[in-house]
Amino acid sequence: xxxxxxxxxxxxxxxxxxxxxxxxxxxxxxxxxxxxxxxxxxxxxxxxxxxxxxxxxxxxxxxxxxxxxxxxxxxxxxxxxxxxxxxxxxxxxxxxxxxxxxxxxxxxxxxxxxxxxxxxxxxxxxxxxxxxxxxxxxxxxxxxxxxxxxxxxxxxxxxxxxxxxxxxxxxxxxxxxxxxxxxxxxxxxxxxxxxxxxxxxxxxxxxxxxx
Numbered sequence: 504x505x506x507x508x509x510x511x512x513x514x515x516x517x518x519x520x521x522x523x524x525x526x527x528x529x530x531x532x533x534x535x536x537x538x539x540x541x542x543x544x545x546x547x548x549x550x551x552x553x554x555x556x557x558x559x560x561x562x563x564x565x566x567x568x569x570x571x572x573x574x575x576x577x578x579x580x581x582x583x584x585x586x587x588x589x590x591x592x593x594x595x596x597x598x599x600x601x602x603x604x605x606x607x608x609x610x611x612x613x614x615x616x617x618x619x620x621x622x623x624x625x626x627x628x629x630x631x632x633x634x635x636x637x638x639x640x641x642x643x644x645x646x647x648x649x650x651x652x653x654x655x656x657x658x659x660x661x662x663x664x665x666x667x668x669x670x671x672x673x674x675x676x677x678x679x680x681x682x683x684x685x686x687x688x689x690x691x692x693x694x695x696x697x698x699x700x701x702x703x704x705x706x707x708x709x710x711x712x713x714x
Contacts, residue, residue, distance in 0.1 A: 541578055551591065558652065558664045559602045573601045588678055594681035599661060608686055651701045659694035666691055
């Protein structure tokens with residue numbers, strides 16, 4: 504399952520997250536003028552941030568630090584949020600920037616970490632499986648998806664994660680990535696094509712190896 508909000512993450516810069524509030528024109532997917540406590544933002548979107556960071560290639564050893572950094576930035580920038588987009592889209596831009604910075608730091612300091620073959624624990628993700636067999640099937644599918652995503656470059660991986668895992672619309676993806684909508688459509692098409700080609704090669708290899 505997706506980890507629940509850890510107590511150490513609920514404190515930002517030494518203060519209780521519940522003490523922070525924002526006046527926003529939007530929360531979730533619809534715009535409206537309300538005061539939203541930071542704790543609610545954290546609770547509502549922690550799973551989304553954790554899952555997306557993991558799908559974007561952040562290794563398990565660094566995941567807590569990256570997620571915490573995302574919410575530190577969210578806390579700092581909440582007063583800037585004007586509700587011109589859905590909060591999830593705004594949050595995605597922050598998440599993507601933090602993940603990119605994390606990867607650039609790895610390239611500079613520990614490039615071998617990017618290529619390390621790390622086991623992916625599908626039990627860390629939420630599952631709606633109804634029985635052990637279905638759980639096992641979903642787990643294997645999650646491992647395969649992660650393997651295929653690791654074969655994409657960062658640009659294609661970002662659009663594919665937002666579209667296929669988080670179910671963003673293309674205009675939302677364009678806004679989160681600061682792209683023109685036609686560019687987002689083109690990048691998503693290329694990402695899907697490459698994923699299908701990688702899946703076909705994987706199936707050919709596993710069929711060839713089968714007894």
